[in-house]
Amino acid sequence: MNIGDVARNSGVPAKTIRYYEEIGLIHPNRSENGYRDFTETHMHKLAFLGRARALGFSIEDCRTLLALYENENRESMQVKAVAEEHLRQIDEKIAKLQSMRATLSELVDKCAGDHRPDCPILADLSPVGMSE
Template identity: 50%
Template sequence: MNIGEAAAACGVSAKMIRHYEAIGLVSAARSANGYRVYVERDVAVLRFIRHARDLGFPLEDVRRLLALWHDRARASAEVKKLALAHVAALEEKARSLDAMAASLRHLAEHCHGDARPDCPILDDLAR
């Protein structure tokens, strides 16, 4: 199948498939005329990448997960360790986002929101 068909089959844009190929996450065979040719195994890899990215895994972790997926002698403990490290990173990011939201909420509550020019939101940003 060509790149458009592969993109439709896995839910990843052709542009992202090219990017994944450029950074070495996937490879495609080439036809005699130089066009990329994908088989079902390639689509399965692209689906795997899409699912991992949907879960927020950074590309380097996706690379590690792909290697573990392909390694039938892998220890599941390695996969679990990687997943739990990502959970911890997501939880830290969630705490950081909550703190930012609380700070903005506090500033917005102290802004009069009327025709006066004074605004604690802008004052805080200018600090």
């Protein structure tokens, strides 16, 4: 398969496939004329990587997961450990976003939104003692 075919079949854009090759995540065959030649296995690995990235796994996590995917002697606890760490990071991001939302919501509620220049949102964003 050429890069267009594998991109279409795996759901991973050709530009991303080239990047994955550049960073060593995949290693397509090369034909005599230098064109990339992808196999069904490459397509499955790319679909795997596309799904992992859609779930927010980092490139390094993807590298680890792909190595585990290819290792028939892997232990599922190794895979679970990677996924659990990623889940912990997601929960941490959600907590930060919820805190940001609560703070911003409070500031929006405090702002009259009228014709006066006083604005608690700007006051909160401004460094203390900053002159106007």
